[in-house]
Amino acid sequence: MEEKKWRNEFFDNYFKIEVDDEQKWLDCKNQHLTKIFQYTRVKHAKTLILDDLMYLREIKDLNDPFEGDLLYDLDEFYKNPIKNPSLDKSDIKNIFHEANKSMKERVYIACFADKNNITPMWNHYSDGHEGICIEYDLNDDKLLKQIFFPIAYVNENRNKEILRKLYNGADYGKLTIETFSNKSIEWEYEQEWRIIIPKGTNNMFNIIWKDNKPYIKFLKPRSIYLGYKIDERDAYFIKKLCEIRDIPVYRMIKDNSSFNLTYIPYEE
Template sequence: MTKSYKYRANLIIDGQKRDTIQLSDNVLYAARLDDLNDPFEGSVELPKSESQEYWVTPLFHELYDVGIYSMSAQKGQEKFPNNELLWAHYANSHKGFCIEYDLDILVNNLSKDFNISDKIYIAYQDERPEVKESDKLFDIRTKVFGTKSLAWKYENEVRLVFRTSGLKPIAKSAITAIYFGLNISLDDRRDIVGRMAGRSIDFYQMERVEDSYRLKATKLTFDYSHEIVDFNRRPTVDNYMVLYKSPNKDKNTMCEFVEQFRHRLTRPTNITIIDDIRAKPVLLNYKPRKMMSKSEIDIQEKHWIAYSTFDAPESVWMYPEK
């Protein structure tokens, strides 16, 4: 499978989450050339006449309603969309999401009535290309639609070029996974999962790799397996310690778990969540940090996952090391 990625901001436009709606409606939006963010889009040098230089950009903008759908091509053995700049620039600083396509299925099921070129992998270079009189049509298309300056190389772009701009239907099977940004809201994540339920799509949550600048993608299992390992009742509040057994420990998942856990409670409750039973004695037998052993500190930092207090039941505090 040849993968490609589309980073989405999921902003509210005219009162609607445009990107989520297009995702669930199985359409993509091919933008006009003059709506793209590169001011040199479509710029090539045409054959000169009497030392006068012409660019094709104004001509295309004026005469043609070409539509462009840009994606990021998979790099080598890249297993998930981990381009930090694309998450920041096109996914609303991780508040959005990223669509993973099977590029072959996507291209092979597009209407040929609309397509100018199946797909073009962008070439990046210092100078804009020169269109020569001897160029064949394919060469001209590649130069006009498939060349950008080196400043854009980090995008590793592959694009579809249509005869017209606007919404284009795609095959449902072309979408193979959805990746949620670090800062996506729980409501947005739930909305997308609900809309895409029943389809053969995997959902992943982007997370930080501890002690590094790297990202990781954890597959969402929607499994909230747990065990209550300690309970005590005070006059005004109950205290639960929960051993959490699911692989998903991001904040949104913790919020979902706490919400579900509290549904059956009848009293104000503090909830402590750990993922290793060794953390139980460390947390129950509280010591000032300066009196803790290195082993105890390590266990607390790695295995105390989250905490939710009785006086702020809708909030979940994640241990800082997470």
């Protein structure tokens, strides 16, 4: 099943109000969730490589201005017979805004991709190819897989269905996950996976605070990939960190036969 198709089918089926084959779609998700990559800057290397700590972000810190937004048609909800007749359109708009804002403040996010050679990702998240990309193996970690979800890249109409579900009695916890598992199709190149952790719940992962920032204990990296423009001093620094934990290091290079990046073992 091609990448976009299975992601959107998972999104459309797993998040139905009534799902008869929920486990089928969780199994589908986990079959695709074998290894993931995080693009990042060199300054974060020590925490990720030596400490196995993964930084958790809040929605307001992400770069998509529509991140976590629930779209709606105001006229549609204003005409809804269950509305309070004392509310005008501006009241309803404020209610939606505050509800959405509250939802955004209740989760932590960590973002990943499913490939190590996505050129825009290197440019946007790995310091213009001067950073690194870290590979993690998720094959045997059933516990961690439970909080990983693929992002579906959808149109406005599919997003608008989420708020309608709230009025139709959808499970709020699952609705929260659905809210942060979709983005505009213009972000499709990222092929993103993300960890979604509700704040203030008795979840399976303890939040670790370091320098006033939230982290979770994560996995030992499987491999490290150096950006093809990385400074040699930074490359040497990364190599020495990886030697401590016996982690292989590769360097990204341009594939001269295509518009793709590939990699080779890093040699000092």
